[in-house]
Amino acid sequence: MEIVILIAVIALVVIGATGALVVTTRRRKPLPPPRRPVAPAEPQVGEEAAPPREEPRRTVEDVGLPGAPVVVEEPPAPTVPPLPVPELEVPEPTAGRLVRLRSRLSRSQTSLGKGLLSLLSREHLDEDTWEEIEDTLLTADVGVAPTQELVDRLRTRVKVLGTRTPDELRGLLREELLALIGTDTDRTLRTARHTAEDGTARPAVVMVVGVNGTGKTTTTGKLARVLVADGRSVVLGAADTFRAAAADQLQTWGERVGARTVRGPEAGDPASVAFDAVKEGIAEGADTVLVDTAGRLHTKTGLMDELGKVKRVVEKHGPVDEVLLVLDATTGQNGLVQARVFSEVVSITGIVLTKLDGTAKGGIVIAVQRELGVPVKLIGLGEGADDLAPFEPEAFVDALLG
Known part of the structure; x- marks a missing residue:
């Protein structure tokens, strides 16, 4: 009987040890404690001061005076080539310019000058011819009154002249046209200071x-x-x-x-x-x-x-x-x-x-x-x-x- 009780006690002890081992193997690992924010280190003196650290040092030349302008070196500006200056033109001199441009009057010359000389050179200057001369002058925009004045003067002078060679007629017509246009008129431009x-x-x-x-x-x-x-x-x-x-x-x-x-x-x-x-x-x-x-x-x-x-x-x-x-x-x-x-x-x-x-x-x-x-x-x-x-x-x- 005592042997049975002893075996039972030993069995209970073994079972208890095995259960404790199982419980121990299933227990979770504890979580790490939360990290507290570390306050910034305050300056310390004496024995509590931290050892000195190496810092870059500046010389006197590197330290600017208070209020002194800071000189910032800028990169050089790109060089822009200067714009070409336009050359001034030299106009033609005005003296004799109309003579040089005489060919530009060819259309007027054909209708007015040559037309009049051709009519005045006819063998017989009858009324029909004088009417054609008037029409030529009016077509050239001479105007009614100047046309009548020119025709009257031409009729009188041709009758007095008698002969009508081409050179004489040309000189006659030139004189009468210049008289109508006016050679003694002041045509200067007042452009001087x-x-x-x-x-x-x-x-x-x-x-x-x-x-x-x-x-x-x-x-x-x-x-x-x-x-x-x-x-x-x-x-x-x-x-x-x-x-x-x-x-x-x-x-x-x-x-x-x-x-x-x-x-x-x-x-x-x-x-x-x-x-x-x-x-x-x-x-x-x-x-x-x-x-x-x-x-x-x-x-x-x-x-x-x-x-x-x-x-x-x-x-x-x-x-x-x-x-x-x-x-x-x-x-x-x-x-x-x-x-x-x-x-x-x-x-x-x-x-x-x-x-x-x-x-x-x-x-x-x-x-x-x-x-x-x-x-x-x-x-x-x-x-x-x-x-x-x-x-x-x-x-x-x-x-x-x-």
């Missing part, structure tokens, strides 16, 4: 006016070349503010010969631009100020009144020396109507006839002078830069007669 009434020196002021499409801006640019060729210094005023390209076009003309262009905002006040141009001309000591005005229909009262305003504003600096009316020679009698209206708004001092090389109406020179009582001072004989020539009656008539 002069002294004003208050004793100050001021440039000559030239206004260029006319209807749309006559070539005012181009004529103004060519006139600048004429003046530069004669030794004048020029300032251009782009008072045509209604047409966007007008100021650019005029500036291009000026840059070719070294003339500065004064311009304003698009659709700005043209009178203000003209005023500023004259002001700049006075400040720079220029010889001439050319003011290009906007083209306007002669039937538009408001635009014509504005042109008068431009002239009045410019005259605050002093009187306008020249008012040049640009007419298209191909418009014929309509050009005379335009001329009459413009002369009523601004006092015209001279006529510029353009496109005279492309028309058979060379007689417009006579008609427009008779209509306005002012001389033709310049004529345009082509689209070239130097195809604007001072009007010379003798050279013109010789070109017509061939």
